[in-house]
Amino acid sequence: METPVVGRGGAPAQGDVLATPDLLAVDGEVSRGGPSVRERIGGAFLGRPLVYGLRDTDLERTPGEPGRAVLVCFPFDLEELPGGRRYEEVTLTVQLPDGMHALSLEPAAGAVAADGSEIAVFGLGRPRLRWTFRAVGRGGALRPDGRWAQAVVRMPATADAVSGRLSLSTTIVQPVLGGALRRRSAQTPYDTAFRIAAEEAWPTAASLAQHRALPGAWALTGYEDDLPDVKAEGPESEEEKLPPGLRRLCLAVDIEKYSARDNADMVRLQRVLLRTLRGACARAGVAWERCGRQAQGDGYLLVLEPGADETRVVPHFLDGLTEGLAAANDHAEDTNSAGESARSGRPHAVRMRASLHQGIVHEADSGYAGSAVVSLFRVLDSAPVRRVLHESPDSHLVVAFSDPLYTDLVGTGYAGLSAEGFERAEIEIAAKNFTGVAWIRAMRPAAAGQ
Structure with a gap:
């Protein structure tokens, strides 16, 4: 049976929003004679992962590696912070079950997100995947919404679903008295389970190579004009001119x-x-x-x-x-x-x-x-x-x-x-x-x- 997911305060998540967990401060206060109290300093919205079936032509098979490959997209948003606070860093961690591992990761290591944040990536060839988005420069802030990460995952031939667990950790900067800034680490208090049946995977409508950096959007084409074929050209030359x-x-x-x-x-x-x-x-x-x-x-x-x-x-x-x-x-x-x-x-x-x-x-x-x-x-x-x-x-x-x-x-x-x-x-x-x-x-x- 699929593990139920929970929303904020333990309530079930609605629809296909996987969960809305709190972000709790790591530096919890300890009450006298009682357990550690962890302060809520933010929140997150985890979307239900999107799964796309890949065609044989989308990916070269590794000799001796059975199973099939799927593209899995992990969308998430962060709650907007009041009072001048901002997100400086956020890490999405995905734990896949034994027998599944990542063949490719997007955004890739060293990439730059749409808001200019730098991205560090870990987990190629492994079942544990991690993407870290970091704001650039002193005073930099992460855009809270519209974030995603995706991986091409190799599934065992016998697997009937893509499953795993998701968690988030963040660094939040907040102003304090005297104009100083305080950095606080926060994380989701639990890992959120997900399970997407193989028959629920979206079919592909275009080659993976054509839309490498888009979060699953290549699989939903058909509503835009067809693009003309592009012929391969040689390397750039000094004669190439700035376009008008x-x-x-x-x-x-x-x-x-x-x-x-x-x-x-x-x-x-x-x-x-x-x-x-x-x-x-x-x-x-x-x-x-x-x-x-x-x-x-x-x-x-x-x-x-x-x-x-x-x-x-x-x-x-x-x-x-x-x-x-x-x-x-x-x-x-x-x-x-x-x-x-x-x-x-x-x-x-x-x-x-x-x-x-x-x-x-x-x-x-x-x-x-x-x-x-x-x-x-x-x-x-x-x-x-x-x-x-x-x-x-x-x-x-x-x-x-x-x-x-x-x-x-x-x-x-x-x-x-x-x-x-x-x-x-x-x-x-x-x-x-x-x-x-x-x-x-x-x-x-x-x-x-x-």
């Missing part, structure tokens, strides 16, 4: 608490994301196929073609995003009220952060490059934007304009771009040496009185 740098309007979006969803909901969210973006493009008169597009798993980067009329495109695009999310959430509520999904305990609301900026963008070999794109994502992931979304439970979308774009569009009074509701915020990310100004607004459908 063109001034582009850029939009980035990110789904709130994506990795805390269950498998089916993650698939649904990716569909909603693409459908909403396509609908917003149509609303704004923007040709989807002429936009630069870069999937981020739980988010998306859209680079509009040069020469777009921003005074018309931006207000219509935001209306399209707002109403598209409202329609998707209305549909989810209808499904829930009908009882089909209510029994699963899944969260249904799709909520997003969005940021808009313009600047010089280069179309590089593996994505879009340029300081404009970097600034766009710094603002998108910033604490002020996250705070506004958290404090606006009746809104499905929060948008942040860069200061120059706000001045050009909103500050000059173009139709559909009222300054009402915008909040000016100073963005400072010391670990990234980034400072800037953003104008943030919680969006609501016109019918709701926006």
Whole structure:
């Protein structure tokens, strides 16, 4: 029988959120004559692992090594910390049963996460796996959500499930009197068991090699345009030129608490994301196929073609995003009220952060490059934007304009771009040496009185 998982306080976890354990301080206080008291200083959300079956062509078999290989993705979020506290380091540990071991690990050792954190990895060829994410620089902080790790795991031929145990440990920095900082270690008080039956594995839809660094997203393709075949080219030469740098309007979006969803909901969210973006493009008169597009798993980067009329495109695009999310959430509520999904305990609301900026963008070999794109994502992931979304439970979308774009569009009074509701915020990310100004607004459908 499968070991039951528990949520915070010992309650069963809901749906496919595996568990929501506390993070308890290691430096517990000892009461006189009593047991050690461990203080709760944070929390975590462990998603139910996602398992994808691999085809024989995805991985070379080692001679004499029986069994089959599967890709297992481990999504998790950390609870946002109040009072100026921040996560400096977090380690995810996965213990597989005897007879299973890792053939490859992602992110790999020495990789850099989306928020700039450095990653140390252990466990290749072993049943015990460990990923450590460390913030860079003095004052660096880890982004609390959207984290994942994945491994290609060799299963014995007789195994009918992927199973194991998960745990988290962290280092948290908190300010104390006098401006000093105190580092505290915390960890989950128990290991969380998981077991995914082999028949529940998602089938693959593309080669593993094509999407090496994505957390299982390659197995869910089919909702995007097909990519053209890429022929192998020789090594770089000094004659290669910098690709053209063109001034582009850029939009980035990110789904709130994506990795805390269950498998089916993650698939649904990716569909909603693409459908909403396509609908917003149509609303704004923007040709989807002429936009630069870069999937981020739980988010998306859209680079509009040069020469777009921003005074018309931006207000219509935001209306399209707002109403598209409202329609998707209305549909989810209808499904829930009908009882089909209510029994699963899944969260249904799709909520997003969005940021808009313009600047010089280069179309590089593996994505879009340029300081404009970097600034766009710094603002998108910033604490002020996250705070506004958290404090606006009746809104499905929060948008942040860069200061120059706000001045050009909103500050000059173009139709559909009222300054009402915008909040000016100073963005400072010391670990990234980034400072800037953003104008943030919680969006609501016109019918709701926006």
